Amino acid sequence: MSLRRTLTLLSATVLTAAVGLSLPSAQADPAQLFEYAVDAPSTEHQQQLLQKFDVLEDRDGNTLYVLGNRSTATELGRAGFTPTVHRELKPITGAKPSTRLVPGAPQPADPIDETFYGGYHTVNAHYAHLDKVAKEHPELATPVVYGKSYLKTKNPAAGYDLRAICLTKKQTGDCALNPNSAKPRFVMDTQIHARELGAGDMSWRYLDHLVNGYGKDAAITTLLDTTEVWLIPIVNPDGVDYVQQGGANMGQRKNRDAENGSCAGATVGIDLNRNWGFKWGQGGSSSSPCNDGYMGPRADSEPETQAMQKLYTQLFPVKGNDGTAAVGDVRGLAFSIHSTMGAHMFPPGWDTSNGPDFGPLNRIAGKMASYTGYKYGPIGKTIYVATGSTLDWAYGKLGVAGFVTELKSCGSFNPPYSCQAGDWAANLPTFMYLASVAAHPYQQ
Ligand SMILES: [Zn+2]
Structure with a gap:
């Protein structure tokens, strides 16, 4: 197409x-x-x-x-x-790019204030936000660079670092890149699909909510005293950089790898949530580089995929059963945010079965739905089979319990920024709940 x-x-x-x-x-x-x-x-x-x-x-x-x-x-x-x-x-003409790119527009004094499309934060703003939080809350925050985006691997002056932040009341050894951590880990990633604007905004708000609430809010204080909360606000910064240029670019879902994902200048890139090497290419993805669900020429072909996998193996022990049997009492939880179905789901995404850990995972998803009113169930059964995803890999390879929330996002993957307040209010209780069960997700 x-x-x-x-x-x-x-x-x-x-x-x-x-x-x-x-x-x-x-x-x-x-x-x-x-x-x-x-x-x-x-x-x-x-x-x-x-x-x-x-x-x-x-x-x-x-x-x-x-x-x-x-x-x-x-x-x-x-x-x-x-x-x-x-x-x-209906098309909107003149969709505004980021403030930095509008000729003559008042420029923000600080990159943290750089926005596009009525309030969404740019990649630079997200990264400045991580720096600000780390500087203001050194007892809680540890910023981590875990790799380079595709464009940066090709040219150090282009593209972006891949960045995460670890939040916890720090004790010696916390937030180390070592799977045998003292505290359980809750890892939340957003905007692997660049055009799903609301996802990144959830990370921004959750980061502020946690660091501003520590020592004041009992639930937040308990959480950060006992758990490492990792946030990856922009999994796909090259894609988001393209989106924030406005206009037709706002449909970009994939990364910006025009070598593996060449499509004559249109729909360039690989769908990073179809590229992971667990049951890769076994359904729900496309072998056409021009498709928005293009899985890449081979499993794990993309720098963003490789870097995030490496980070996951530094954060979680390898305890997976290849999706064939119940995992047991494995600690840790991975959480991804997308839009726009309004659903809470969990592996398997590789087929339409309930999967071997249906009982506890479905109870957790049901609890999330009690806050939001969203649908819930296994990925393949609830929306459609989709292979090569982050969460199937984390579950199949590492044994990590994984959940994905499809925000309602006012029915659009690029809704007006004012939509975010509603999604945030509805979903914040689910973030707190999920993080609180990271110690024993399979015993819920
Ligand atoms: Zn998505």
């Missing part, structure tokens, strides 16, 4: 309720985007869609949602599907 060439910014502010609309006319503006509802009653149907189309992270019964322009309807028809227009997404 050449969708990205014509992609224009989507926004919940301009969504037109259009359920049941007939298909777009041949005269429709090719820049006009639609969200198509597609009936996919079997795993085979779902896989066919995921291989060829930009399938959104949402599901309602047997209905999946495909993002595309007017020609996408024809392509879906040729593939044997009967799409209907679920929503018409």
Whole structure:
């Protein structure tokens, strides 16, 4: 698909309720985007869609949602599907890039204040935030550089470091890159998919919430006295850098590796959440470099994947059972945030089974849903089979209990910034709860 060439910014502010609309006319503006509802009653149907189309992270019964322009309807028809227009997404012209890039705009005095699209923080702002917290709370915060983005591996003057921060009331040996830590670890990663703007904002807010609440709020104090909370606010900084340039760039989901993920300038990159080497390429990803779910030319091909795997093996002991048997009382918890289904899910994502640790993992997800009202269940069964993900790898290889939250995000992966307050209020209790069970997730 050449969708990205014509992609224009989507926004919940301009969504037109259009359920049941007939298909777009041949005269429709090719820049006009639609969200198509597609009936996919079997795993085979779902896989066919995921291989060829930009399938959104949402599901309602047997209905999946495909993002595309007017020609996408024809392509879906040729593939044997009967799409209907679920929503018409009106283009926004002049979507603003980051403040740094607007000629003549007042420049923030400090990179921490650099925003785009009405309030979302840029990569530089996120990293300045980590530095500020580390400086102001040295007794709690340990910043870590765990690798380089693809662009930085090619050119030291381009791209970004890959950065995390460890939060705990520090005792000797805490936050060391050693899997035999004194305290259990809760690792939260956000914005592996660059365009899912709300995810990174959850890390920003949670970081402030924890460091500002220590010593004042009993739950926060107990948590940081007993647990290491690791935050990776921007897993995919090259992708987010592209998104923050505004306009059509805001549809970028993947990293920016144009060697492994060459697509004639459009939809460049690899889907970093389909690239991990556990059951890689076994469904729910695409072998086409132009697809938004492109899994890469081989497992673990991307610098961002390799660096995060190395970090995980420095944080967690290797206790996985390849997903074939219940793990046992393994400590630690990995948590990823995406958008926009409104769901809490856990491995397996590689098939539609409940998986060997369904009991405790489903109880935890159910508790999260009691706060948010979201759906919950195993990934493959609840949304669709998707292999090569961070969480399947962490569970299969390391035995780490993993959860993913799909924020509701006002129904759009790039909603107005004002949407974030609602997602934050709904999900903060789930962050605190998840972190609190990191010591014994499989005994819940
Ligand atoms: Zn995502």
